[in-house]
Amino acid sequence: MIGVFDSGIGGLTVVRRIFELLPDRRVVYFGDTARLPYGTKSPETVTAYAIQDAQFLLERGARLIVVACNSASAVALDALAARFDVPILGVIEPAVEAAARVSKAGEIGVIGTRATVTSGIYQRLMARLRPEAHVRAHATPLLVSLVEEDWMAQPETASIVRRYLEPLCGDGIDTLILACTHYPLLAGVIAAAAGPAVTLVDPSLETVLALKALLDRDPALAASLERGGGGQFYVSDITPHFRTISSQFLGRDVGELRKVSLE
Amino acid sequence: MIGVFDSGIGGLTVVRRIFELLPDRRVVYFGDTARLPYGTKSPETVTAYAIQDAQFLLERGARLIVVACNSASAVALDALAARFDVPILGVIEPAVEAAARVSKAGEIGVIGTRATVTSGIYQRLMARLRPEAHVRAHATPLLVSLVEEDWMAQPETASIVRRYLEPLCGDGIDTLILACTHYPLLAGVIAAAAGPAVTLVDPSLETVLALKALLDRDPALAASLERGGGGQFYVSDITPHFRTISSQFLGRDVGELRKVSLE
Numbered sequence: 001m002i003g004v005f006d007s008g009i010g011g012l013t014v015v016r017r018i019f020e021l022l023p024d025r026r027v028v029y030f031g032d033t034a035r036l037p038y039g040t041k042s043p044e045t046v047t048a049y050a051i052q053d054a055q056f057l058l059e060r061g062a063r064l065i066v067v068a069c070n071s072a073s074a075v076a077l078d079a080l081a082a083r084f085d086v087p088i089l090g091v092i093e094p095a096v097e098a099a100a101r102v103s104k105a106g107e108i109g110v111i112g113t114r115a116t117v118t119s120g121i122y123q124r125l126m127a128r129l130r131p132e133a134h135v136r137a138h139a140t141p142l143l144v145s146l147v148e149e150d151w152m153a154q155p156e157t158a159s160i161v162r163r164y165l166e167p168l169c170g171d172g173i174d175t176l177i178l179a180c181t182h183y184p185l186l187a188g189v190i191a192a193a194a195g196p197a198v199t200l201v202d203p204s205l206e207t208v209l210a211l212k213a214l215l216d217r218d219p220a221l222a223a224s225l226e227r228g229g230g231g232q233f234y235v236s237d238i239t240p241h242f243r244t245i246s247s248q249f250l251g252r253d254v255g256e257l258r259k260v261s262l263e
Numbered sequence: 264m265i266g267v268f269d270s271g272i273g274g275l276t277v278v279r280r281i282f283e284l285l286p287d288r289r290v291v292y293f294g295d296t297a298r299l300p301y302g303t304k305s306p307e308t309v310t311a312y313a314i315q316d317a318q319f320l321l322e323r324g325a326r327l328i329v330v331a332c333n334s335a336s337a338v339a340l341d342a343l344a345a346r347f348d349v350p351i352l353g354v355i356e357p358a359v360e361a362a363a364r365v366s367k368a369g370e371i372g373v374i375g376t377r378a379t380v381t382s383g384i385y386q387r388l389m390a391r392l393r394p395e396a397h398v399r400a401h402a403t404p405l406l407v408s409l410v411e412e413d414w415m416a417q418p419e420t421a422s423i424v425r426r427y428l429e430p431l432c433g434d435g436i437d438t439l440i441l442a443c444t445h446y447p448l449l450a451g452v453i454a455a456a457a458g459p460a461v462t463l464v465d466p467s468l469e470t471v472l473a474l475k476a477l478l479d480r481d482p483a484l485a486a487s488l489e490r491g492g493g494g495q496f497y498v499s500d501i502t503p504h505f506r507t508i509s510s511q512f513l514g515r516d517v518g519e520l521r522k523v524s525l526e
Contacts, residue, residue, distance in 0.1 A: 033304070034298070034304060034308050035297070035298045036303075040299075040411075040502070040504070041296070041297060041500050041502065042500050042501060042502050044500075045297050045499075045500045114502070114504060141408070141412055142405075142408055142409065142412055142414065144408075145404070145405055145407075145408040146405065148303075149404055149405055151405065154426075155422075156419045156422050156423050156426070159418075159419050159422075160419050163417075163419070236308075237304050237305050237307075237308045238305060239303070239304065239305045239377075241303070241377060263526050
């Protein structure tokens with residue numbers, strides 16, 4: 001199975017893409033809803049949680065792990081790769097590759113959580129791929145809460161997005177990476193605020209395209225994965241609200257959510 | 264020592280009141296910053312965390328526990344009282360007593376997290392104290408993020424507060440309980456949106472007044488507490504951002520924040 005974890009239910013946007021692009025693959029998902037969010041927490045804490053999350057998925061039969069959380073991808077990917085003997089895919093490298101490819105002027109903006117932005121990883125990866133490009137990263141932490149509270153269509157949200165994007169758009173970016181699983185649900189509002197000259201990059205889509213390419217390149221890995229589609233969904237806490245927004249992130253009814261404790 | 268815990272650093276607003284009203288008492292504080300917030304999580308998860316938090320404070324020498332977190336006070340107080348042999352004070356009962364006292368018409372609003380509002384505890388306690396009063400509770404979860412991101416003075420925040428208060432004020436409340444440690448930092452914005460006919464009740468202040476009364480009534484308990492003022496501050500995660508807002512909540516430099524792990 002393909003293991004996918006996130007700090008909460010936002011990573012279901014990645015599962016949604018797997019269901020679209022790799023419909024025959026089975027997914028085991030873990031959302032750490034008892035300890036979310038990760039994006040406001042320190043690299044040490046996020047790394048410790050990420051190791052527990054990956055361990056859980058491996059115990060449930062995952063043969064490769066997708067780290068759907070940008071904050072965990074930003075700070076914990078090396079620790080996970082060093083510890084576990086399966087392919088570990090983060091959401092950042094595929095997004096940086098896409099931005100390097102689509103950006104005409106090499107003026108690239110990144111919006112994400114404080115943990116993601118503070119890590120500086122988007123700048124480091126871009127410096128390798130396209131050294132002359134400029135990457136400006138800006139923390140936009142309120143957007144997570146606005147999505148989780150289903151305030152996507154409120155005028156205050158549009159106003160907050162405009163305020164957050166002002167410095168990036170003032171710098172003349174032509175590409176914007178939505179570096180948090182929640183932000184694609186605000187893509188319309190973000191696109192309106194950024195204007196038609198800015199191309200949005202959705203890391204969920206780019207990551208699942210990279211996953212597809214990996215499986216095409218590695219038939220043995222692909223053959224080791226169960227077939228049949230669908231998924232098993234585990235979380236560390238359940239509330240009625242989590243249930244409702246889970247289906248919104250997945251784009252369809254999430255079915256049974258099973259509660260497990262990692263502590 | 265007086266033990267105080269919260270899901271994060273918001274409970275420092277209670278410590279601030281202890282320093283003002285009981286300046287000679289020593290405080291040991293725990294903020295569960297590695298797992299915050301509690302207000303979006305289930306009663307079972309919040310109760311499990313609250314028990315760990317209280318246990319930690321008792322091990323550090325606390326002789327009584329103040330549950331500074333409204334969400335934990337709403338769902339975990341009975342479990343804590345059943346398990347531990349020291350006085351346990353929540354922030355809800357003192358606030359309900361104050362509201363019952365100050366409200367002229369008995370039309371009382373409550374704003375808080377989803378966990379607090381869903382618990383229905385404000386209505387249950389008021390039904391005992393002042394049965395003819397009407398309590399309307401409304402979840403206003405975005406306010407926590409807005410305070411933590413230091414957006415208190417932004418126009419979007421005022422607009423969100425007005426939208427949240429509209430149904431309560433439309434119902435003609437004359438008293439409003441700010442049922443989350445973060446909300447007193449928005450008291451100005453909330454007062455402006457609620458208008459002059461509405462009296463705000465700050466549970467931090469009412470709780471420390473209740474604590475003071477308890478110590479006056481129980482000289483043996485008071486004598487068992489160390490004197491000398493000041494406090495020790497423990498958290499389960501530290502980031503530069505937590506450090507900055509800690510001082511804002513405490514109203515003075517928080518000094519050394521020590522990181523401990525409860526897991």
